[in-house]
Amino acid sequence: xxxxxxxxxxxxxxxxxxxxxxxxxxxxxxxxxxxxxxxxxxxxxxxxxxxxxxxxxxxxxxxxxxxxxxxxxxxxxxxxxxxxxxxxxxxxxxxxxxxxxxxxxxxxxxxxxxxxxxxxxxxxxxxxxxxxxxxxxxxxxxxxxxxxxxxxxxxxxxxxxxxxxxxxxxxxxxxxxxxxxxxxxxxxxxxxxxxxxxxxxxxxxxxxxxxxxxxxxxxxxxxxxxxxxxxxxxxxxxxxxxxxxxxxxx
Amino acid sequence: xxxxxxxxxxxxxxxxxxxxxxxxxxxxxxxxxxxxxxxxxxxxxxxxxxxxxxxxxxxxxxxxxxxxxxxxxxxxxxxxxxxxxxxxxxxxxxxxxxxxxxxxxxxxxxxxxxxxxxxxxxxxxxx
Numbered sequence: 001x002x003x004x005x006x007x008x009x010x011x012x013x014x015x016x017x018x019x020x021x022x023x024x025x026x027x028x029x030x031x032x033x034x035x036x037x038x039x040x041x042x043x044x045x046x047x048x049x050x051x052x053x054x055x056x057x058x059x060x061x062x063x064x065x066x067x068x069x070x071x072x073x074x075x076x077x078x079x080x081x082x083x084x085x086x087x088x089x090x091x092x093x094x095x096x097x098x099x100x101x102x103x104x105x106x107x108x109x110x111x112x113x114x115x116x117x118x119x120x121x122x123x124x125x126x127x128x129x130x131x132x133x134x135x136x137x138x139x140x141x142x143x144x145x146x147x148x149x150x151x152x153x154x155x156x157x158x159x160x161x162x163x164x165x166x167x168x169x170x171x172x173x174x175x176x177x178x179x180x181x182x183x184x185x186x187x188x189x190x191x192x193x194x195x196x197x198x199x200x201x202x203x204x205x206x207x208x209x210x211x212x213x214x215x216x217x218x219x220x221x222x223x224x225x226x227x228x229x230x231x232x233x234x235x236x237x238x239x240x241x242x243x244x245x246x247x248x249x250x
Numbered sequence: 251x252x253x254x255x256x257x258x259x260x261x262x263x264x265x266x267x268x269x270x271x272x273x274x275x276x277x278x279x280x281x282x283x284x285x286x287x288x289x290x291x292x293x294x295x296x297x298x299x300x301x302x303x304x305x306x307x308x309x310x311x312x313x314x315x316x317x318x319x320x321x322x323x324x325x326x327x328x329x330x331x332x333x334x335x336x337x338x339x340x341x342x343x344x345x346x347x348x349x350x351x352x353x354x355x356x357x358x359x360x361x362x363x364x365x366x367x368x369x370x371x372x373x374x375x376x377x
Binding site for chain 1: 253254255258259262265266269273276306310313314317318320321322323325327330331333334337338340341344345347348351352354355358361362365
């Protein structure tokens with residue numbers, strides 16, 4: 001039973017009509033790249049805007065952005081800079097600001113008790129302190145970004161070394177297993193191991209110890225699986241690495 | 251999880267919020283002051299004031315500890331770039347090493363595969 005009142009549909013369309021550009025693709029055929037249809041309808045395909053030049057501004061979602069990322073100084077924003085210019089010890093300055101904020105808050109509370117109408121100047125002081133604090137922190141964003149990049153790289157190097165070591169270890173185990181296998185079937189181990197083994201040789205040794213190869217086949221199969229797993233791990237890691245943007249050429 | 255600077259800024263905004271809330275609570279709930287010196291305040295008000303003071307102090311302390319744990323602020327920009335260059339070289343080295351090991355592993359895999367194939371063929375022939 002539909003008990004809800006019918007909604008008004010006059011103003012808002014649930015399914016708005018398509019934009020007029022759809023007409024461009026009326027005669028669209030797969031694999032047909034000709035744009036004849038546009039000439040008949042008098043519509044041109046949407047052209048993407050040119051990329052903005054360096055040092056200019058552009059508009060996105062109604063907001064104006066600059067192509068150059070600069071943190072405007074406090075003076076440019078019309079605020080007083082409370083910490084000294086140039087090279088400073090950020091941690092020291094931040095701590096100073098933090099304490100000033102607390103101290104000014106106490107002063108504000110006192111003002112509210114003694115002389116409540118004078119609150120404005122104290123509130124402005126605190127606001128300025130907060131603005132300075134935020135500004136100082138923001139000015140260290142590039143610094144932090146570089147620091148993060150350093151950490152990411154250290155982590156990546158560690159991962160690569162770990163994988164490499166693990167792989168080497170497995171290789172060593174597999175080599176050992178192969179050598180043992182050759183020993184058991186009385187075959188002189190070769191530098192290239194199996195690569196140069198002739199069928200006859202193998203046949204010969206099979207005849208001598210018919211039961212041995214079977215068990216060793218199982219163990220080599222096991223190595224095979226293990227190696228496959230490792231290869232999978234490595235290629236996964238490479239794919240992952242490829243996704244991480246490379247650091248700029250320094 | 252946000253980075254340290256953002257965490258610090260969030261905590262700072264939190265402190266600002268605590269400031270405003272405390273003044274608001276004081277204006278709303280504080281008992282009127284008495285002309286008599288020794289008049290006693292209600293005990294629950296005392297604990298509330300202490301709680302608020304504690305909140306302010308805790309936030310401020312947290313900010314201080316965040317400031318101390320900001321990463322790499324003892325390094326200059328040049329030092330950071332030097333470090334990054336070094337790491338880039340190291341990273342390329344380890345990639346090469348890994349690739350070499352990978353090739354070796356592929357060789358190994360192939361020889362193991364060959365071994366299994368030969369053994370299988372031979373056992374079949376013998377049957």
